[in-house]
Amino acid sequence: MSSFFEIENKKEKARLGKCYTSHGVFKTPCFIPDATLGAVKTLSIEDLHSINMQIVLGNTYHLMIRPGMEVLEKSLGLHKFMNWDGPILTDSGGFQVFSLGKIRKITEEGAIFRDHLSGNKILLTPEKSIQMQKVIGSDIMMVLDECVASDSSYSYFKESIDLTYRWAKRSLTEARNGKIVNNPDQKVFGIVQGGKYDDLREYSLSKITSLDFDGFAIGGVSVGESREDKFKVMNLIGDKLPEDKPRYLMGLGYPDEIIEGVKSGIDIFDCVIPTRNARHGQIFCNLKFNSLDDYSYDVINIRNSKYRFDFSPLDENCDCYTCRNHTKSYLRHLKSVSDILGMKLLTLHNLNFYMRLMEEIRRYLA
């Protein structure tokens, strides 16, 4: 049996690798789109295959509320439920508890909150998060961590790191307790926090990496942080994460931010940007990639009136269904009449842009 993660090549800090799961291999550096509620919004599984999507991300918090764990249990996990047979990574639910949940309270035991739909009071503990991720049956589970507001005090961050560490230990124990639900081969990743404080990032790193996780993530980089702070954190921490395990930067980002992450030694990225921005008409195109330091791309808004009579595709060099079949003029029209097909065609294109970007990066690192 091969190990979970293999590094095939390196250029400076940047790594080319492969992750092996029981639902297939994914090549790194890798971008993961959000399949928040069991679907990458607007796209069918066939659409995902058409752009060589390797792995998708499910949100435990959202899935817990709808369809609920009972449904996922009876459907034998999320893979079967959504009919996706590739790898799935799930978050812990923590991020949404902090961004969507109401009246939250953090105790040693876990996070108490009211869900954003029904208002039901829920206690999410590290153990419960792992138990739910076992029901979901994801290939990579994330531990519950406290997502601290970026403007919190130094002392709050420090205490939080200790709590997150104790939660991480409990999560790992739960993950490795031998209880198999819907997937006998689930990996579990720890998360380094610490905000923008260099010494706290180092402190969190030393605590979390002392635990025997299958991979490590950097958290708290996507939310309300400046671009400068994000880059500082990745550069500080990226390459200090264990060499032999995959490194995951949570919730990032724009193409140039991803490239910056790769340069810092990160292997895995996820973000709502390509999908959410597509639904708002913001399109990535015209990628020219020579190296991690020499590249360019365009960002256009398809709603712009200058595309009204533009009968060329979004991107002459893109091989996605949208670019092979439709013009900017038509896509602008669908967007302006809010047609659902338009959202799908634009989402497909943007995700294919990200897939091509990652492919170019991997080719460069080979």
Next chain:
Amino acid sequence: MSSFFEIENKKEKARLGKCYTSHGVFKTPCFIPDATLGAVKTLSIEDLHSINMQIVLGNTYHLMIRPGMEVLEKSLGLHKFMNWDGPILTDSGGFQVFSLGKIRKITEEGAIFRDHLSGNKILLTPEKSIQMQKVIGSDIMMVLDECVASDSSYSYFKESIDLTYRWAKRSLTEARNGKIVNNPDQKVFGIVQGGKYDDLREYSLSKITSLDFDGFAIGGVSVGESREDKFKVMNLIGDKLPEDKPRYLMGLGYPDEIIEGVKSGIDIFDCVIPTRNARHGQIFCNLKFNSLDDYSYDVINIRNSKYRFDFSPLDENCDCYTCRNHTKSYLRHLKSVSDILGMKLLTLHNLNFYMRLMEEIRRYLA
């Protein structure tokens, strides 16, 4: 060159036939889905091909407003604009003027209204409608008619029939004036009106069929009419329309209404029901068809909580992508979280149901 319409077989009044257009043949009896604004809502062209869609319907009124005739002119017609190379039928715009337009006034010249989006005052004449349909480049154009409210008086209906007749003559003249824009082979259909008054239907029939149209439609059957009145009109008029030309019942209907129409001798149907109802979760399934008088099907609402743990497809015997890949439980979930993918998967299924229904009808008539 073959003629436009060929009857291959008959069973009582019901006819099996073929319509030849420069964008391909479509077999009748035939159902046409609405591609209102240049897209069958939620579905790509690839999706339409996957369920053997023969022909789609464009709404001249909507296309006039968005994207506008200037865009359609520069894109060399709707086929190229939406990248659909099969046949297209367009309505005259009249129906939407009467249902969506504001402050409308009917004069001998045409219909004056304010469009429902910008409030711009527009005069739609029979000639302008045909001119726009020439820009659209549809394979079948419809004449502008007055769509009279079903509760109007007998005398209003009678006057309207005379006006609609004069408009029909002007439309035909415009259609046959030799001016080719984006499609050299456009057919044009006249429309029989008359509401629920038998003698007025006969009167309208005799006037309209005295003109040399390529086909004939029955109008005013979809809007605010009782099921009883609809059936009465089709049975009265259906088989009195010229034998050698295609017959089109506008805006109808549910599967059993379509079967009733076929029995009355109608060849072509269009309706928003399969697509709009799909978006609301109403699903057609489990078709059992032996003959035009011996058939059954189910209508279910996928939002029903009883499907929460139902891991079977919508329809065991359906070959659409949705039924081959997804369970009721998953579709119910997507519907309950208002996911766009759900709307697409349900739309695809419902349209495939209609396609299978028409296929069964044609097999029976062969």
